[in-house]
Amino acid sequence: MSDSDDSDDVSVEYPDNDELKRLNDAFSGGLNFDAYLENHIEYYESPLRTLRSIVDGDEHGPYSWMVSGSDVLTTSDAWGRAGQMLAGHPSVQMFELDSNEFSRESFRVFMAALEGNKTINNLTICENPHVGTNEGSRVLSAFLRKRKCPIDSLELQTLGISLSSFQMIAPTIGRSGLSGQRVKELCLTGNDFSVDTEEKCATLYRSLTNLSLLTKLDLRGCNLGVPGCIAVAKFVRCNNFNLAEISLASNNLNDKCCEMLARSFLGKKSIKEITLSDNDDITLAGLTRFGLLLAGNQKVRSIEGSNHNVRANFQR
Numbered sequence: 001m002s003d004s005d006d007s008d009d010v011s012v013e014y015p016d017n018d019e020l021k022r023l024n025d026a027f028s029g030g031l032n033f034d035a036y037l038e039n040h041i042e043y044y045e046s047p048l049r050t051l052r053s054i055v056d057g058d059e060h061g062p063y064s065w066m067v068s069g070s071d072v073l074t075t076s077d078a079w080g081r082a083g084q085m086l087a088g089h090p091s092v093q094m095f096e097l098d099s100n101e102f103s104r105e106s107f108r109v110f111m112a113a114l115e116g117n118k119t120i121n122n123l124t125i126c127e128n129p130h131v132g133t134n135e136g137s138r139v140l141s142a143f144l145r146k147r148k149c150p151i152d153s154l155e156l157q158t159l160g161i162s163l164s165s166f167q168m169i170a171p172t173i174g175r176s177g178l179s180g181q182r183v184k185e186l187c188l189t190g191n192d193f194s195v196d197t198e199e200k201c202a203t204l205y206r207s208l209t210n211l212s213l214l215t216k217l218d219l220r221g222c223n224l225g226v227p228g229c230i231a232v233a234k235f236v237r238c239n240n241f242n243l244a245e246i247s248l249a250s251n252n253l254n255d256k257c258c259e260m261l262a263r264s265f266l267g268k269k270s271i272k273e274i275t276l277s278d279n280d281d282i283t284l285a286g287l288t289r290f291g292l293l294l295a296g297n298q299k300v301r302s303i304e305g306s307n308h309n310v311r312a313n314f315q316r
Helices: 019-026 046-059 076-088 106-115 134-146 163-172 198-211 226-238 253-265 282-297
Strands: 034-037 064-068 094-098 122-126 152-156 185-187 216-218 245-247 271-276 304-308 309-316
Touching: 076 106, 106 134, 134 163, 163 198, 198 226, 226 253, 253 271, 253 282
Parallel strands: 034 064, 064 094, 094 122, 122 152, 152 185, 185 216, 216 245, 245 271, 271 304
Antiparallel strands: 304 309
16 A cells, blocks of 8 residues: 555545544544554555545544554655645644654655644654664754744654764754744653763763753663763763653663762752663662662652662652
8 A cells, every 4th residue: 555546546435434423523522532543454545645534624633643654654745745734733732653664755854844833742753763863863953943843742762863863963952943842851762872982971971961951851771881871970960950850771770870870969959750770780789879869859759770689669
């Protein structure tokens, strides 16, 4: 099935037109509907036509969209048209691109069209390795710089973003774009920020300094290790920020990292939650380093960590 098959010679109707009627009835009743755009082969229709039918079919429209899979939109023209439709949609608030395997040109034209959207406040892009390349990162940076939508939450998961790509993206994440709204919550789970030289450690630190206005930062599974933790600890220690939650789970951290982090977080009144789970070399001895932090900061809810033998949950 190709998204280019949206000509009038396709005479097969949707297999269940009552389904669209039920959606319209739900919209009319004031219910929110999460639209899940996927490659449903049984529809015998272009997914782009399905998207157009639902978007244009009623005045309320869904507030959440996901384009999932590599067979949904298969040409750059289709991606461009989808971006234009979503850019003009009056109520979509959450949007996700998941495992699409789009070409460089498809990603470029889609994101360029999406710049005009004024309602999306939650954007997720995951399992799309092209985005993590330098070229893909330039496209993403251009979108963040020119966007009119008020993104509060940005999730860039398992995109193959390297340290060099992160250095390119981070400054635009920290800016407000044309919307005047800064990103508050950032998830970078599953990317590779491995650091093996002092120069790379300094690069990671400089990149992180662009994110001082975040309230939530998720760095799970980013292969930080001890050198990367040094950069994170310096970022925490040397910058005034609003950070309430940070996750450093699954990053090959150890007890030495706990000591560095605990010292860095002392006096940081905004922090409420630190997650260090699934770091096998962290022991109970390492976690107890946070005792002073818990004693001196009334806002801390919990600090969690685990390895194969220990599951610790410190809570006031």
